Amino acid sequence: MIQSMTGYGKAVTVFGDKKINVEIKSLNSKAMDLSTRIAPLYREKEMEIRNLIAQTLERGKVDFSIWVEKDAAESATPINTALVENYYNQIKTISETCHIPLPEDWFATLLRMPDVLTRVDVQELSDEEWTAAKQTIETALQH
Template sequence: MIASMTGYGKSVLELPEKKITIEIRSLNSKTLDLNTRIPSYYREKELEIRNIISEKVQRGKVDFAMQVELNPAARTQKLNADLIKQYIVDFKQITPDVSEADLLPVVMRMPDVMNFSQEDLSDEEWSAIRETVIEAINALNTYRADEGAVLEKELTSYVENILQLLTQVDQFEGERIVTIKERFTKRLEELKAEIDQNRYEQEMIYFLEKLDITEEKVRLKNNCEYFIQQINEEGSNGKKLGFISQEIGREINTLGSKSNHADMQKIVVQMKDELEKIKEQSLNVL
């Protein structure tokens, strides 16, 4: 079964002193293009987080975000005494007549006069965060699987349309050969040239053999069936489907170049239209 590269996952961890929200989004990309936004307090675990994502997400343009909301009780406040003293000295130089006691309320509103610190990251907290990260990734992959089911139906429909169009080619093959022979005969009559009838028949047979599309029809049918088979197999991926769609396109193009028939050309154009839809959707397959 196939999965989409587009997806979204979210998980929330509630701790006594903080709330941690993990969000992960993914879009199309040929490789894993990972961007992370992690608070500095947890930056030491960034490499491990990246490894977890790489192992479970595989491919896509992935944005990972960790948001932390601290409860007031989780913050340890300390006065930055040296900075407060320096602020008072600076203010006294500007307003020497104002007492330090009167300046203190103003100084306390200045930046960085209070230091907020947290305890070091514990193993228990990191273990809980790690599980939350995995939960968000699992939610992302569930989303991708659901999107993949929709993609599967669409891709199967497009391929079946090509197979159905292929069956319409047969009705024009006999007419196509007759039309080609008549065109050559008419041209020779216009030239009023004497020809060796045996040689003419040999050349005609050789020419018609070059225009024979039996092999192209067989290969096109096989490639379409192989495409559907790969969609339904476990571990199928967009790159493989892209390669198969290239083979399908090669056979359709050869059919078009050999057709020499207006109605067959119209069928080929319709096939190409379905193939473009396949190529576009295959780019979104994981």
């Protein structure tokens, strides 16, 4: 537990395919000055996070960070193959119709086209994940 106004706490929890990381640093200061860096998934819980921190730390310049690491294979941006095929057919048709030479490197050309590599998944914070994140925050506050 951070006993004085100067301290450092860190905790890591594995939740499914994610690793939840929490880091808290505090320096001596007369008042509570809390700055946060919160992963987008947890932003809706910012006030609750601030309250958790304020219950343990009374004053000091406090830097709080929570971020999530995912398995690289799981978090890789998927290629929209239907859109790639559509672009390929359109470029080929334009090339034939207008007598324009086809690109030499199809792969690079197609991957640069709009929305081919756009990620569309919307994440919601489950109660179970929030419970795990909250416990991680509490653990970091105790170290």
